[in-house]
Amino acid sequence: xxxxxxxxxxxxxxxxxxxxxxxxxxxxxxxxxxxxxxxxxxxxxxxxxxxxxxxxxxxxxxxxxxxxxxxxxxxxxxxxxxxxxxxxxxxxxxxxxxxxxxxxxxxxxxxxxxxxxxxxxxxxxxxxxxxxxxxxxxxxxxxxxxxxxxxxxxxxxxxxxxxxxxxxxxxxxxxxxxxxxxxxxxxxxxxxxxxxxxxxxxxxxxxxxxxxxxxxxxxxxxxxxxxxxxxxxxxxxxxxxxxxxxxxxxxxxxxxxxxxxxxxxxxxxxxxxxxxxxxxxxxxxxxxxxxxxxxxxxxxxxxxxxxxxxxxxxxxxxxxxxxxxxxxxxxxxxxxxxx
Amino acid sequence: xxxxxxxxxxxxxxxxxxxxxxxxxxxxxxxxxxxxxxxxxxxxxxxxxxxxxxxxxxxxxxxxxxxxxxxxxxxxxxxxxxxxxxxxxxxxxxxxxxxxxxxxxxxxxxxxxxxxxxxxxxxxxxxxxxxxxxxxxxxxxxxxxxxxxxxxxxxxxxxxxxxxxxxxxxxxxxxxxxxxxxxxxxxxxxxxxxxxxxxxxxxxxxxxxxxxxxxxxxxxxxxxxxxxxxxxxxxxxxxxxxxxxxxxxxxxxxxxxxxxxxxxxxxxxxxxxxxxxxxxxxxxxxxxxxxxxxxxxxxxxxxxxxxxxxxxxxxxxxxxxxxxxxxxxxxxxxxxxxx
Numbered sequence: 001x002x003x004x005x006x007x008x009x010x011x012x013x014x015x016x017x018x019x020x021x022x023x024x025x026x027x028x029x030x031x032x033x034x035x036x037x038x039x040x041x042x043x044x045x046x047x048x049x050x051x052x053x054x055x056x057x058x059x060x061x062x063x064x065x066x067x068x069x070x071x072x073x074x075x076x077x078x079x080x081x082x083x084x085x086x087x088x089x090x091x092x093x094x095x096x097x098x099x100x101x102x103x104x105x106x107x108x109x110x111x112x113x114x115x116x117x118x119x120x121x122x123x124x125x126x127x128x129x130x131x132x133x134x135x136x137x138x139x140x141x142x143x144x145x146x147x148x149x150x151x152x153x154x155x156x157x158x159x160x161x162x163x164x165x166x167x168x169x170x171x172x173x174x175x176x177x178x179x180x181x182x183x184x185x186x187x188x189x190x191x192x193x194x195x196x197x198x199x200x201x202x203x204x205x206x207x208x209x210x211x212x213x214x215x216x217x218x219x220x221x222x223x224x225x226x227x228x229x230x231x232x233x234x235x236x237x238x239x240x241x242x243x244x245x246x247x248x249x250x251x252x253x254x255x256x257x258x259x260x261x262x263x264x265x266x267x268x269x270x271x272x273x274x275x276x277x278x279x280x281x282x283x284x285x286x287x288x289x290x291x292x293x294x295x296x297x298x299x300x301x302x303x304x305x306x307x308x309x310x311x312x313x314x315x316x317x318x319x320x321x322x323x324x325x326x327x328x329x330x331x332x333x334x335x336x337x338x339x
Numbered sequence: 340x341x342x343x344x345x346x347x348x349x350x351x352x353x354x355x356x357x358x359x360x361x362x363x364x365x366x367x368x369x370x371x372x373x374x375x376x377x378x379x380x381x382x383x384x385x386x387x388x389x390x391x392x393x394x395x396x397x398x399x400x401x402x403x404x405x406x407x408x409x410x411x412x413x414x415x416x417x418x419x420x421x422x423x424x425x426x427x428x429x430x431x432x433x434x435x436x437x438x439x440x441x442x443x444x445x446x447x448x449x450x451x452x453x454x455x456x457x458x459x460x461x462x463x464x465x466x467x468x469x470x471x472x473x474x475x476x477x478x479x480x481x482x483x484x485x486x487x488x489x490x491x492x493x494x495x496x497x498x499x500x501x502x503x504x505x506x507x508x509x510x511x512x513x514x515x516x517x518x519x520x521x522x523x524x525x526x527x528x529x530x531x532x533x534x535x536x537x538x539x540x541x542x543x544x545x546x547x548x549x550x551x552x553x554x555x556x557x558x559x560x561x562x563x564x565x566x567x568x569x570x571x572x573x574x575x576x577x578x579x580x581x582x583x584x585x586x587x588x589x590x591x592x593x594x595x596x597x598x599x600x601x602x603x604x605x606x607x608x609x610x611x612x613x614x615x616x617x618x619x620x621x622x623x624x625x626x627x628x629x630x631x632x633x634x635x636x637x638x639x640x641x642x643x644x645x646x647x648x649x650x651x652x653x654x655x656x657x658x659x660x661x662x663x664x665x666x667x668x669x670x671x672x673x674x675x676x677x678x
């Protein structure tokens with residue numbers, strides 16, 4: 001470990017930051033945060049209580065920031081992007097709530113999951129509530145096009161989660177199947193989040209497609225790195241526990257690569273630990289060692305780097321601007337946060 | 340038991356039928372059924388497999404029929420009502436999938452629930468998928484107003500389910516709290532289903548409000564009767580198991596009335612069986628006997644009858660038509676199906 005594969009050149013490694021984006025959208029994000037609190041309200045106390053648990057759990061809110069920054073870059077000056085960005089975050093929050101139920105997760109970002117505190121039932125239903133609120137906000141913007149993009153994303157995300165479920169604990173999963181899953185479960189919302197920023201600004205089809213492509217490729221890179229981080233020491237400093245995916249038997253790219261490159265003995269190890277979930281002390285360390293042996297983590301990052309380049313190229317058609325620079329730096333930030 | 344409280348007069352008892360409605364919307368429903376099959380498709384096999392299980396499980400599809408009949412009654416001649424009716428049914432199906440997970444139900448309409456066959460995870464995710472598909476179809480109609488009504492209903496339904504969860508197994512539940520739950524979890528979708536029929540036909544606010552009121556009151560009556568049926572022998576002939584609610588410890592109106600009208604010994608019985616879920620042979624029979632003693636089932640039907648009258652009055656402003664007659668007969672059908 002400790003390998004740094006900078007996105008652009010060696011100088012930029014470690015300095016790429018999400019800060020320029022944060023700063024650009026600061027005012028808008030404060031309105032989004034207000035809207036999040038307002039729209040998570042309900043006369044049924046359990047709903048805001050549970051929703052706030054997740055809302056306050058320290059997520060970066062990268063997806064709504066993409067909507068805001070893309071709208072800004074496209075010169076949008078209205079208000080609809082606030083509601084769309086809030087909708088995007090609610091869709092994401094609903095997915096997390098349902099995910100934790102599906103994965104039977106106990107921790108998220110180092111905190112107890114909602115399902116552990118309030119039960120699976122409440123998590124399912126509050127997720128449904130937030131999804132309903134998300135669609136209500138989209139309707140309020142009056143943008144049928146955004147509604148079409150985000151409802152399509154909503155279906156695709158669920159499809160991706162079902163696909164992941166079908167592949168769960170199956171070490172035979174191919175890289176292609178894995179890519180299909182993350183394209184649907186993660187990249188679809190990134191793509192939609194970026195695209196609707198162009199939609200509210202009434203940009204050309206070409207521009208909207210470019211934004212969607214930026215979002216999609218960034219989302220893939222983001223998820224690849226996330227999956228590598230789950231086996232990296234750096235993870236701990238991000239407030240996440242190392243080895244969550246391992247303990248749940250999730251088949252992510254580092255596993256796919258290690259399994260396919262491994263000998264029979266190694267494959268038996270992966271089958272025992274991830275298919276049978278028969279794990280003992282030292283197994284996680286051994287998993288990381290096998291990943292190093294087969295360069296599975298650095299190659300996962302290489303893949304991420306590839307998608308990062310596609311995301312960068314997608315923005316080529318937009319003229320230089322502070323927003324564009326910030327959006328480009330987010331790619332580097334996402335790709336470089338491993339190791 | 341065996342008490343028949345006809346809706347209108349003694350002659351109509353037992354003859355009220357859903358058939359006139361079925362016949363009127365037959366052609367449209369066949370298009371809705373095609374759309375249901377088409378929109379439940381996915382390259383992820385598990386999705387149509389699981390969705391079809393529920394779709395083919397013999398539900399009456401009353402909600403989409405309301406949309407179709409209301410649109411017809413309002414003179415609508417376009418196609419949008421097909422997609423809206425299909426969306427309504429998908430929203431309902433998604434709710435059932437999530438409900439069975441939340442209630443840990445093993446049977447629905449006499450068949451194994453999807454969650455028992457495919458697991459809770461798949462049920463949650465396929466529900467999400469169908470919800471996404473529902474919103475996509477609504478977007479395709481281009482009717483922002485329908486989208487607003489149905490997304491609002493979606494939030495309210497989830498709110499109602501959370502409310503029900505909070506009241507679960509609590510014999511202290513008041514009739515008012517129970518009414519709040521069924522107003523949200525059942526009546527909201529009936530109201531929306533009827534209202535959007537008027538929306539596509541571009542009717543006046545007054546007409547749309549009347550349709551929503553018809554749907555809401557019909558939905559309340561429907562749910563009241565459903566809750567009474569769960570303790571009635573007639574239930575078996577409808578392909579449902581008697582006593583499901585009892586076994587799950589659900590606090591429905593027959594229980595609320597029996598508990599509040601009962602003596603201490605009886606209240607202890609309800610607490611043991613429904614709060615502690617400590618049930619033994621003969622308990623269900625005793626529960627039914629207590630309900631008879633306190634006229635809880637017939638009084639539940641009396642309440643239903645009251646809401647049926649409100650539903651009927653709501654349609655007063657519409658001129659006579661085959662559609663109106665059929666919609667009125669549905670009220671009688673819903674109210675009269677008990678006992």
